[in-house]
Amino acid sequence: MEEVRATAAWVANRATHVMVDSFELEKVVDSIQGSVPKVDWDFEGIHYFDGGPLTVQYLFVLDALNFCFWPDEELIYDHFASGLKASLQKDKHALDANRLQMYTGPQLRELLKWSRPLPLEEERVRLLHEVGLELERNFGGEAANLVKASKNSAASLISIITRNFPGFRDHSLYKGHQVFLYKRAQIFAADLWGAFRGEGYGKFNDIGSITIFADYIIPAVLRQLGILKYSSALSDSIDSKIEVCAGSEEEVEIRACSIYAVEKMRELIKSKFKKQVLSIEMDLWLWSYGVRNSALPHHRTLSIYY
Numbered sequence: 001m002e003e004v005r006a007t008a009a010w011v012a013n014r015a016t017h018v019m020v021d022s023f024e025l026e027k028v029v030d031s032i033q034g035s036v037p038k039v040d041w042d043f044e045g046i047h048y049f050d051g052g053p054l055t056v057q058y059l060f061v062l063d064a065l066n067f068c069f070w071p072d073e074e075l076i077y078d079h080f081a082s083g084l085k086a087s088l089q090k091d092k093h094a095l096d097a098n099r100l101q102m103y104t105g106p107q108l109r110e111l112l113k114w115s116r117p118l119p120l121e122e123e124r125v126r127l128l129h130e131v132g133l134e135l136e137r138n139f140g141g142e143a144a145n146l147v148k149a150s151k152n153s154a155a156s157l158i159s160i161i162t163r164n165f166p167g168f169r170d171h172s173l174y175k176g177h178q179v180f181l182y183k184r185a186q187i188f189a190a191d192l193w194g195a196f197r198g199e200g201y202g203k204f205n206d207i208g209s210i211t212i213f214a215d216y217i218i219p220a221v222l223r224q225l226g227i228l229k230y231s232s233a234l235s236d237s238i239d240s241k242i243e244v245c246a247g248s249e250e251e252v253e254i255r256a257c258s259i260y261a262v263e264k265m266r267e268l269i270k271s272k273f274k275k276q277v278l279s280i281e282m283d284l285w286l287w288s289y290g291v292r293n294s295a296l297p298h299h300r301t302l303s304i305y306y
């Protein structure tokens, strides 16, 4: 995850459309006195959990599909989490590797309990097939074996996932440099840690190495807090719901500066208030604030990564 941290900083130091405002950042850290409000994982009570390998399979499939909900104004992440849970409760084999490779678009809608065509539906079907195929080919069909192979290291888990599942390779090119963001691979590690409360499949000795998950909610919250400042052209496009192109400088800057800003907040909390905060804890706090304030304008990028 050092690659994510280092390349995000590289972008932040060269960004021209997005700026991290250190003064506002310090004000926010002071306002909470370095104590990040605690939010429980699954505060919504929507995820499947049975304490065993099926939960790992569920979370892996969920995170393979955990992107781009906004094109359907009524669709949010919670629908997928609870729809997939309901399907799994009805049929314990719904997420078997061989089944994952066969779902069609309409069957995927049924699996997720969503009756309309899904945003980027063909991509979602393709990614689901890839998950099934690669799990079957290299991991005996079970996502739990991915986790076992990572030997309690979140960094290894993310590296195994990005090596074996191309759909999780969330990286970009920025001014000729490769930038790593790895939102869905990292969130899977965080979801295991949260769901299993840091034990069993959720035990990672390096959980602190993860960064925040650069999606479209966290940047909107950081902007609202005054920590991210956008150029007037970028502000105007976002506020008028104009799409930001995948891979554009603007898009990469928004995501990288979000990661960088939260790392700066953590450093400041540590130096000023002598407290160690995990990026996951920061992420849950900021994300839950963002989804509760759903009117916050967010950038709109058609992407399979977030």
Ligand SMILES: Nc1nc2c(c(CN[C@H]3C=C[C@H](O)[C@@H]3O)cn2[C@@H]2O[C@H](COP(=O)(O)O)[C@@H](O)[C@H]2O)c(=O)[nH]1
Residues within 6 Å of the ligand: 040, 041, 042, 043, 044, 066, 067, 068, 069, 070, 075, 076, 077, 078, 187, 191, 194, 212, 213, 214, 215, 216, 217, 218, 283, 284, 287, 291, 306
């Ligand atoms: N940074 C960050 N981004 C996250 C999540 C989650 C869900 N995490 C679960 C795990 C534990 C919690 O209890 C959550 O239930 C989804 N997303 C992203 O948000 C966007 C969806 O927004 P909306 O369209 O409003 O549903 C979309 O890009 C999606 O990929 C997170 O935790 N952190």
